[in-house]
Amino acid sequence: EPEVTQTPSHQVTQMGQEVILRCVPISNHLYFYWYRQILGQKVEFLVSFYNNEISEKSEIFDDQFSVERPDGSNFTLKIRSTKLEDSAMYFCASSEAPENYGYTFGSGTRLTVV
Amino acid sequence: QKEVEQNSGPLSVPEGAIASLNCTYSDRGSQSFFWYRQYSGKSPELIMFIYSNGDKEDGRFTAQLNKASQYVSLLIRDSQPSDSATYLCAVASNQAGTALIFGKGTTLSVSS
Numbered sequence: 001e002p003e004v005t006q007t008p009s010h011q012v013t014q015m016g017q018e019v020i021l022r023c024v025p026i027s028n029h030l031y032f033y034w035y036r037q038i039l040g041q042k043v044e045f046l047v048s049f050y051n052n053e054i055s056e057k058s059e060i061f062d063d064q065f066s067v068e069r070p071d072g073s074n075f076t077l078k079i080r081s082t083k084l085e086d087s088a089m090y091f092c093a094s095s096e097a098p099e100n101y102g103y104t105f106g107s108g109t110r111l112t113v114v
Numbered sequence: 115q116k117e118v119e120q121n122s123g124p125l126s127v128p129e130g131a132i133a134s135l136n137c138t139y140s141d142r143g144s145q146s147f148f149w150y151r152q153y154s155g156k157s158p159e160l161i162m163f164i165y166s167n168g169d170k171e172d173g174r175f176t177a178q179l180n181k182a183s184q185y186v187s188l189l190i191r192d193s194q195p196s197d198s199a200t201y202l203c204a205v206a207s208n209q210a211g212t213a214l215i216f217g218k219g220t221t222l223s224v225s226s
Contacts, residue, residue, distance in 0.1 A: 043216040102148045105157040
């Protein structure tokens with residue numbers, strides 16, 4: 001079964017450093033997303049991406065965050081200057097047609113900011 | 115602020131019983147509703163989606179939607195210990211479904 005692949009599975013970074021989280025969506029999917037889940041809390045929407053541009057973003061997705069699809073397969077989330085409160089599990093997801101099918105999540109990257 | 119509310123549980127049922135999980139949402143204009151299962155330390159996994167009022171069945175799972183009451187539920191028949199997980203209700207925040215609002219989830223424990 002096709003899957004969304006995320007790397008790395010765990011990243012530890014120092015406060016103030018930049019991190020890039022990587023995702024390879026399912027190949028025929030057109031919509032890509034990043035969500036995060038702080039330990040013990042709900043899954044929160046960050047951003048959706050379609051046709052090489054952001055289609056929607058939440059208030060969490062401020063200027064320290066950016067997304068990019070640098071080639072035909074990867075989808076990245078960059079956090080420019082990490083804060084302690086950025087520590088969370090970050091999930092990438094992709095969908096063929098979200099209004100009809102929902103979407104498939106990757107296994108996640110656990111980001112720990114120290 | 116659009117909200118999705120779930121009872122956090124834990125909900126404990128014996129093996130073979132029916133587990134009933136409930137969810138309410140605040141945005142009356144919501145169109146698409148999803149149930150995800152999340153095992154501890156893992157990513158959410160889509161179980162079912164529902165758009166129309168009424169029931170939708172898929173194997174041991176039945177989703178129920180009542181838009182007038184802004185209420186979604188998930189029934190799991192013949193519950194198994196492997197069903198023990200956190201069940202997340204999610205509501206699309208727009209018609210395109212490109213952003214989901216999740217509830218905190220209900221933890222289900224099925225005892226053998």
